[in-house]
Amino acid sequence: MGLDWRPLGKPKPECKERFDQLFRILNGTDPIPVIPGTKKRYSREVLKEEWFEIQIPSYETIKAPMVGRDPEADEWVKTQYDESDKSDSLEFWYQHYKGYYVIELAKETDGVPVYISEIQDENVFRGKFLTTFCKELIGEELYEAAWETHLADSTLQYGERLLEIADQLAAKHDLQYLKDQHLPPDIEVGSLPSQVHILYAAARWLIFYGKNGHGFEADE
Template sequence: MGLDLRPMGKPKTGYEKRFHQIINIIEGKEKQELSFFDKIKGKKIKTKDELLKEWNNIQISPLETIKAPKVGRDFDANAWLMKAYFKSDKSLSVDEFKKKHNGYYVISYAPEVDGVPVYNSPIEDENSFRGQFLKDCVDLIGEELVNEAWGTKFSGKETLDYGLRLMNIADSIAEKEKLEYLKEQRDAPDSSPETIESKLHIVYSLAKWMTFYGKNGHGFEAYF
């Protein structure tokens, strides 16, 4: 299957402490504790599923951060839906089709393109990054930086730090090889995967992805 990088939600304002506390509890780094008054009130230790539900409820989706239009809320998404309906087999009525897709985010319409990479996963959302491509970049940036992508980062600060380190080494290589133009080029270069151009473009793309989500407070999950 290989490595896919999924952007995580970020805590809503006022829930930062609880957001990270739940992560620590799930990972076994922190224990749940009930106060004397909690016990009197009949509160119980939460199950993992209950903790995950709470965690999801106190976060902002990365799909909101990339400003992806949402069906049922945004004009562009609703227009996309009608195009999709007329291309469908029309086994559902228009109202049924709208109801089925209500709340769907149209990622391809998102204006924050640094959060929607060219090197995305074929089995994940379009704003995920196909981290497995980094395996081809070991000879360019070294094993340490490549292998770091296989470790989930729960905070935006850690994600931003990783992204900036990737960007720094990419800038250094680009200057040395006279490939500075790749930094602003969105589409993959028209060259074989073995070339420095192709590998450096992957690193730049991931660096932009990491710094975008990191500076906006999102971590990422390394899924493999």
């Protein structure tokens, strides 16, 4: 399957301390606490449910419109319906997609990568591109970090370190134009221009989410 980076939700206002605490527990860093007044420990399911309840999803940060809330998302549903065989009613389609975030209409495009997984949401970065084609460029420490789940501060720092490497390579090999180029260069994947573009794309994605309070889950 390779490696995908899935953006984590960010803590709601005044919930960061509890969010980070639950993250450490669910990630296995801290022990699962005992329920007060008992000898039993909380279940992971209960703690995970609480963790999700105090999150703001990454879809909100990239300003992806939601079906049932935003007119452009409702129009997107209508377009999908018009292109279907119309075996169900338009109202059925609206109900089916209600609450769905249309990532392809997101306004914050730095959070929607060009290197994507075919089986994940469109704002999930396909980390396999970095680990497959850029390992020698980033070194063992940053390579290993790609396989770890990070909170926001660590995500931002990771992105900044990848950006520094990309900038150095781009300056040395006259590839600075790749920094603001969204689509991959029309060249063999794994060549130096391709590697630099992957580094820039990964750094941009990491910095966007890190600055906006999101970490990411490394999903193998």
